[in-house]
Amino acid sequence: MSQQAFLRDAMRRMNFTRDTLAQRIGITRRALDSWLLPDESAETRKMPDIAQRFVLEILKSAPSYTQSVDSVRPGNGELAHHLLSVDGYTRDSVEALLRVADIMQPIARRQKTTRVLEGAVLANLFFEASTRTRLSFSSAFARLGGSVCDTTGFTFSSMAKGESIADTSRVISGYADAIVVRHPELGAVAEFARATHVPVINAGDGPGEHPSQALLDLYTIQREFSRVDKLIDGAHIVFVGDLKYGRTVHSLSKLLALYRNLRFTLISPQSLMLPQHLVESLAQKGHHIEQTHDLQSGLKGADVVYATRIQKERFAQEETLEAYSADFQVNQALINATCAAHTLIMHPLPRDSRPGANDLSIDLNHDPRLAIFKQTDNGIAVRMAIFATLLGVEDQVQYSLREVGWRVPVYLGAEDEVPYGDQ
CATH class of the missing domain: 1.10.260 (434 Repressor (Amino-terminal Domain))
Structure with missing residues (x-):
């Protein structure tokens, strides 16, 4: 290490x-x-x-927090070797997985390389549009030495011919050593998992969960808090936007609930509030919950502002965007007026940058508090840790590292604040 x-x-x-x-x-x-x-x-x-x-x-x-592989793997009963939800995690097992992600950082930064998954094949089954999640999982598996097979959409799937989820899962299990599934229907990924003993990872199931996104978000919060000498315990977390259908918020709130004495401020239109069962779960764990429709007052004192895109593709026919006005846009002027220098501004991406979308504003792009690209970069290390843990090679990684043989960029983007890999 x-x-x-x-x-x-x-x-x-x-x-x-x-x-x-x-x-x-x-x-x-x-x-x-x-x-x-x-x-x-x-x-x-x-x-x-x-x-x-x-x-x-x-x-x-x-x-x-150093645990066996089985205790790090989330899940219940026969699904313990899959990653379907964050529900199976304890604070100990989350910390253990993030420890593995730390070990993966030199590989994710392109300073080291490994072949611990050489010969293994990943099947990426995305029945819903995705760019960063699909490519992030593919990159993570490839950086561990594995190979990736992709399929996108129902049109090019045998399910368009009427094949059941169970049949599809069983067939793909004969081709691949791990399966990542994104599906628009709640519970569909769990159905994939029930049909196979090959590890299945939930990359988003409708309005349900997005566990790997929540893990990388938690990892980012932890790393960025470390820079400013803060702990997650006692933090003020603000969720803004579509909290009803935003599955990243659902998963992240469950992971954050494992910590102590948090204050959650939930800001959304009335029609897009966080589901009541999640609100009650947070309250039962001793956290302070405030729900409001006033963005300016809700942001005051925030340690983390987590904005979300409106998931209009999940709206029922009678639901509209009329209630989601410019009053809910997180922008530079609002952040400057309400937030401190240490406030972390996050978004699971993609953000809708079109006029009138009222999503996280692009005028924050130069603000050092913006962490959206740190989230995506950290996603590689976290997803590598997930693969390594589920496939049982996490203990081999640190002994298999070699120097890379290609030129590594000092900066990943033209506007990056710090050199890639700093801290």
Whole structure:
């Protein structure tokens, strides 16, 4: 494990901020920050052996998040080897998966390469439109050395000829070692999973869940909070937009509920409020819930603003967009007026940038608080961790790493704030 991954894991297991850890082991925050840089960074410094031993001593009395493969895999009963929902996760098992994602970071950053899934085949079955999720899963599997087969839409599927989900699943299981499914109907992905023992990953089932998106969102929050010395416990999370059909919000709220004493502000039109069973579940876990239609007042004091696109493709015939006015658009002027310098602005993407869409505004593109591309970048490491865990190779990765043989970009985008791979 890299020095950076070791220290991040230690802070998660002890629930320490950077300042707390630095104080506990008797060093400056600046020294700790230099130890937490990636190995390839010119500014990184090697942690002294005595400091590592001290951290290990502290860890002995902390709750252990290092678990077996089976305990990391979410699910219930016969579905335990699939990823269908976040419901099967505990805080311990989430932390264990994020530890694996840390190990994957040098590969996701294109600094290292591995072949632990060489010979394995992934079937990407997307019966609903997708760009980033489909390509993210494909890239993650390929970066572990596997091969990918894609199919998109019902038109090019045997299901258009009347084949059942169970038959399709069983047939694909003979071709592939893992299956990623996106389907417009709630429960359809679980039906795929019931027909096979090959790992099935839910990439979105109608208005249901999107577990891998929630995991990468949680991972992003955790990493970005670490930069500003914050913990998720006690944070103020604001969800904005279509909370009724936004499956990313459904899954992320369940994962965040595993933490302590959170404040949730839910901002949406009356017709698009978070389903009541999710509101009640958050309240039962001891979190403070506020529901409002006033965006300006709801954003005040937010640590995270998570905006969502209106899922109009899921609207019933009688539902309209009339209630979703410009009053619900998250833009630069509003963020400047209501949010702090540390506020994290997130969106699961795609965002609708067309005039009148009232989605997350593009005038925030230069704001350092915007984390949407950090989310997509982190998605590769998290989905690699999911594949490695479900296929049982997560312990092999750190011993199989090799240097890449191609030129690696310093910046991924023309407007990236920091060099790719920094912290």
